[in-house]
Amino acid sequence: MGLLLLLIPIIAAPLFFLLKNRQLIYRLSLVVSASLTVISLILTKEVIAASYIQYAVLGGFFYLDSLSIIVLDIITIIGLVASIYSIGYLEEDLGRGKISEDQIRTYYLLMYVFIFTMILAATVKNMGIMWVAIEATTLASVFLVGFYSTKESLEAAWKYLIICSVGIAIAFLGIIFLHLSSLDVLTDAQFLDWVALSEHAKALKTPALRLAFLFIAIGFGTKAGLAPMHTWLPGAHSQAPSPISALLSGVLLNGAMYGIIRTVTIVNKNLNSSQFTGQFLIAIGLLSVGIAAVIILTQKEYKSLLAYSSIEHMGIIALAIGLFTPQAVFGGLFHMINHSFTKSMLFFATGSILHRFGTNKIDKVKGVLKVLPVTGTAFYLGLFAIAGVPPFSIFASELGIIVSIFVDGRFIIGSAFILLLAVIFTGIALNLFKMFYSDGPEPEGEPLKINPAGTVAIMLLLLVIFTTGFYMPEGLRSLIYNAQMIIMGVK
C-alpha cells in the first residue's frame, strides 16, 4: 500500500508529457494527487494503530512512523490543494499569454517529480537515500522556480540551485561522519539506518557524531532556509509560480527540517543532554527570526515578504527543537503543520492578486478587498493568522512554544523571541495592510476568470487553520504526541 505512494507519481509524471489534451492533464493531476492524499490518510490510520509501518521489500527501506507520517500528510494534502489551484492559475497564465501549452506539460511533469522526491525523503529510513532524495528535490524544482524565464526568475533559479546543492553536499559530509561514528556498532545491513542509529545511540562515537550534527544542521539548514544560509529562499519563493511557492514553502522546508530533527534525536540520545544541539539550534533559530523581522519591516514586495516570513517560522521550529523539552517539541511539530497550511494558503491567494494587478510591488496594489472580495478577504485573514493572532492555529503553537521557553527558565531568550514576534507583526501590518485599505483606481487589464475550485481550496485551508486554532482532533493530538516521544528518544 505504502509503496503506491512512490509508484503513482513516478508513473504519472511521464504521462503528463505524453498527453496532448490540456483538460486530460488537469484531470489526471487531480486523480493522482487525490489518490496520494487518500493513501497517506489510510497509512496515517495504520500508524496511529500500529505505531510504525515497515515493508520487507528492498531491505526494508520503506518506513513510516508518527514523525514521518506528519511530514508525509503535509506533502500530500498541500500537493492536492496545489494541484486543484494550479488549474485555474495555469489557465489564467495561458490566457494572458505568459506561458505556452507545452510549458503546462513541463510544469506538471516537474511538479510530480518534485512531489515524488519529497515523498521519498519522508518515507525512507536510510539517511543516505534520504540525502539523495533531498538533493533531488532541488533538481526537480529548479526549472519550476525559473518557470517564467524572466531575468529575475533565472537569477533566483541559479542561486537556488547553487546554494542548495552546496548546502546539501555539506550535509552529505555530515552523513559520512554519522556513519563513521557508527563503525563497529552497526552491522553492514543497518548502514545509516536511523532506526538502528537511534536504538544504539549510546554506543556511537561522540566526537564524530558532534561533527556529523554540525555538518548536517548547516547542510539541511540551508535547504530549510535557516539564517544565515537563507539567501536563496526569498528569490526562489517570490519568483516561482504561486502554487509552486506554496509547495516550496509549505512542504519542502519541512522535509529538510525533518532531516535535522532525526539527527538531533540521535545526537541528544548519545550525549544524554540537549545542550550541544540546543545551543546551536536556538542561536540559529533566533537569528532567523531576527533577520526575518528586520527585513519584513522594510520589504517592498509581498511575495518576498511571505518568503521571509517562512524563514521566521522555520527559525521558530528550530528554536523549539533546540529547547528540547516535551512541550516545546510538541509545539514545534504543531507549528510545522500550522505554518504549512497557513503559508500555502497565503501563497495561493497571492497568485490571484498577482494575476489581477500584474505586479509584485506592494505599493502598486491598492484596494484588494474591493477588487477581489473573496480571495482578498482570505488573504487578509491569512495575514492575521501568519502574524500569530488568535483564534488561528499559529497563535496556539507559538503560545505553546513561548510558554515552554519560560517554563524552561530561559527568560532572556523568551523576551527576545516575543519582542521579535511583535516586530514581525508590526512589519506585516505596516507593509501589507496598505494593500487593503488604500483606495486606488481599478487596475488595468481584464478581470480574472472565476476559479471556483481554487477559491474553495483556499477557503478550506482557511477553515482548517481557523478550527485547529482552538480544537485539535484526538487523532492529530496522539500523532503529534507520539512523534514528540520519538524525537525525545523515549520510544
Added chain:
Amino acid sequence: MTKIYLDLLPALILFSSFILVSNKRIASYIRTFRFQSLLIAVGAGVIGLETGRIDVLLVCLLMVALKVIYIPNLLNSTFANVTYKVEKDFFFNIPILIIACCLLVVFSYLAIPTADGIINVQVANLVSAVLIGLIFMITRKKAFGQIVGFLVIENGLFATAMFATQGLPFIIDLGMFIDLLTAVLVMGVLVFRISDEFDSVDVNRLNNLKG
C-alpha cells in the same frame, strides 16, 4: 601494499585541488577536474580489488565513464559556445588563495583527528579537498567556475565517503551519480538561458533580487 596507495591517492586528490585553484583558463579547469576524477576512480578500483566487492568496481567503471569522459566532454562542448576563455578578474589573486587553501588544510587536520583517532589522515586530506572546492566556488565570478566548483566539491565528498567507509552501499552511490548527472545537465541548461537573457555568464550581474 594497498595501504600505501590508499594513503597516497587522497594526498594526490588534495594536490589536484590546489592545481585547480591556481588554474585560470576554463579549459584547464576541466582538465584538472578530469585528472581528479581519474584519481578517485583509481581509488575506487584499488578498494574494490582489495575488498573484492563487485559493486565498488562497478562504481569505478561508472566513475570513469561519467566523470572522466562524459561530464568533461559535456562541459567542453558547452564551453565552446561561450565567448570568454580566460578568467581575468578574481575576488582575490591566486597566491592569496593558495595560502588560504593551505590554512584550510591545517584547519581540517586540527579539526578532524579530534574524533577519537578513528578518523585518519586520508579523511583529513579529502575534507580539505572539499573545503578547497568551496573556496574555488566562491572566488570565481563566472557561472562556469561555480559549476566546476560544485563538481569538485562533489568529487571530494564522493572520495571522502569511499575512503572512509571502504565503499558505500551501491544504491547510495547510484543515487549520487544520478543526482550528479541531473545536476550537471540542469546547470548546463540554466547557464544557456542565463547567457541568453543577460548576454553574460558573469554571476555578479545576477543582482536584481535584493532585500
